[in-house]
Amino acid sequence: MMPTLEGKLVVALSSRALFDFEEENRVFEQTDDRAYMRLQFDRLDTPAKPGVAFPLVQKLLAFNTPEQQRVEVVILSRNDPVSGLRVLRSTKAHGLAIERCVFTRGRSPFGYLRSLHAHLFLSMNEADVRDALNAGFPAARVYAESARVAVAHPQEIRIAFDGDAVLFSDEAERVFQANGLDAFQAHEAERYATPLPPGPFKPLLEALHRMKRAGEGETVEPAPPMRLRTALVTARSAPAHERAIRTLLDWGLEVDEAMFLGGLEKSAFLQEFEPDFFFDDQTRHCDAAARVVPTGHVAAGVIND
Structure with missing residues (x-):
């Protein structure tokens, strides 16, 4: 074959x-x-x-x-x-x-x-x-200068994603860049039940989701299979959080953890989550994250035009 x-x-x-x-x-x-x-x-x-x-x-x-x-x-x-x-x-x-x-x-x-x-x-x-x-x-x-941390959680792989322009499209980010935070919050609150268009990393989350679901139905002896844990780490906050969660539900996808940080620095939360890789579209977030975890810059969306 x-x-x-x-x-x-x-x-x-x-x-x-x-x-x-x-x-x-x-x-x-x-x-x-x-x-x-x-x-x-x-x-x-x-x-x-x-x-x-x-x-x-x-x-x-x-x-x-x-x-x-x-x-x-x-x-x-x-x-x-x-x-x-x-x-x-x-x-x-x-x-x-x-x-x-x-x-x-x-x-x-x-x-x-x-x-x-x-x-x-x-x-x-x-x-x-x-x-x-x-x-x-x-x-x-x-990021070549990413922290070379010791491997944590040897039987679990952890991957963290930013939301807008990474998992989701940059639709909402464009509103924020053009009109500010209040306009962004109003835009997302009005569209809370309307799924966001997909971003560039939706196919990866889909593939990870399929692998995780397949693994949950298997038993491997003598060693257990690797586990997979995902996190959404975003500057969004309430009420803009609801559209993000509803979008994942509409796609039939899940993340294990969701952090809606309302603009707080992400690096401290990433240090706690200990991802094997973190993906973000903004270099300022990547610069900070790279000091604590392996980081990749996603050159997508209005920020990177």
Whole structure:
């Protein structure tokens, strides 16, 4: 039978999101791709250090068992194929079961997301992230300076999402930017029963929801399966909270926790939730969040126009 990715959660990410290649990348920026390629080849037998997305990938792959392959992680990288040798040597050295990869030597790789039917793309290249988002794929720019926290909750993966322009469209955010908080609150109160249009990360939440529901119906011995916990972390407050909750109900989706912070700084709440990754569309929130948790900037919506 021909291999297929159908029914799996497919996560694609760049090699710099997975491994700490910042030193090597400086060589690339200061010289050229051939010097970078030589350096990576010279370090072929030296496993790269884990990068920002490494713990997330490690946990995602732990959903797989010999009986059931639920997650596929694919490296989608601007690296050249020779440098890709070190990437794959490093995945093997760290025990990451990653088999599929695409190396494009400088050309934007986002076009291959369609062939992969990817549910998420993580990269440190903002142009690639914007291209992916414009093509309809959930994508985020990984903050290289994100906190490298110790892995918490080893049998549970936690993912936190902002609301407007991430899970939901930026419809309400546009009202806020144009007319202020009072207009935003009135707009949302009037439309409390009208579902918000979907944002760029709805497909990822849908895929996570399906995986969670499938896992709840299974029993695996001797080790229990990985668990999944999600959170909505938004600057919304009452009465604008109701439209967000009703929208998720209308979609048939759930989050485990919802934080309506009314403009409070998110980082303290994220530090308490301890997500393996947090996604937000505003760089000011990402800058603060990255000091405490792995963070991805979603360059979508009116804030990022």
